[in-house]
Amino acid sequence: MTTALLLIDVQKAWDDPSWGVRSTPGAEANVARLLAGFRAAGRPVLHVRHASANPASPLHPDQPGHGFKPEAAPRPGEPVFTKSVHAAFLGTGLEDHLRAHGITGLVIAGITTHLCVSSTARLGANLGFAVTVVSDASSALSLDDGEGGRIPAETAHRVALAELRGQFAAVQTTDEVLAGL
Template identity: 40%
Template sequence: MEIAENAALIVVDVQEGFEAEAWGSRNNPEADQNIAGLIDAWQSSGRPVVFVRHDSPKPNSPLRVGQPGNDFKKYVEERRGKGSGPELLLTKSVNSAFYGTPDLAEWLDRSGIRQFVVVGIQTNMCVETTARMGGNLGYEVFVPLDATYTFDLTGPWGWTRTADELTRATAVSLHGGGFAKVVNSAELIAAAE
């Protein structure tokens, strides 16, 4: 695996609001540790890091601006501004980081970035949507599955899927569909070094 010197790490929605019990059962308890490790690797190598925050417009959302849940998790906030490479704070109110402010594609293109890694919360929502759009826009996208997590979910007709089932479905769709290469954090860290 080859990671470009200017490959961006996009850290999606790693916010306190996802600690709320209302989300239900989550998977991958090692995700936060893996996200922190990737941020450290990217920052120490001088590569760009994009911190994405979901500013929900929904009045009862724990991710709403002004609520404590809107804040980045402590380990992310402590790392912001610590790298030697470029850094961007992007806010959004929908799933894809490509529909945020400032314009992600414009920032990537202006910086000559054609490769990026997506980590964060939730695997099957904002991480997957950002990865899919990146693939559609012609970027080379990597998703370290062990640096993401999600929650059990109920859909139409009472169908339910566990967080692990949803994660596997995302991995198959992204990798099998050619949107992104699904890998693990250790592989990326080794390649970035």
């Protein structure tokens, strides 16, 4: 089985204070460790970035936040897929690329655990890929609960991982993933 690292939306926009506090403060450092490990092992690395249609969004292509964080910057030859919805498989050519290159496993990390990471992991599993989500290399935002309260980012992160675990993905830490390379 060929397994690729798939980084989801590790973009500068998430540093904008308007998003609030994110879970997993060490996520970007762990993304950098995963990148180094996959590159050293000669394993495929793929990048996904979100392009918001809203010109005021920090994720809009005309905004500086659209760029990748330095820890997750693609190297020449590493494919970059741009999406405008949550799941990285929709409208991007990602699935075709994976199948054309014989990639059957995905190690997914990025931002945000409860939205784009989860959507991509779920769809990837439904398409038949073996999916692992890296718990300490992904992060979530706090959520409005619709009843006047807020769900803390760490809780949103833990719940998203719990929903994926065993149903759509394995959930591992960066150290566990790197040990398996």
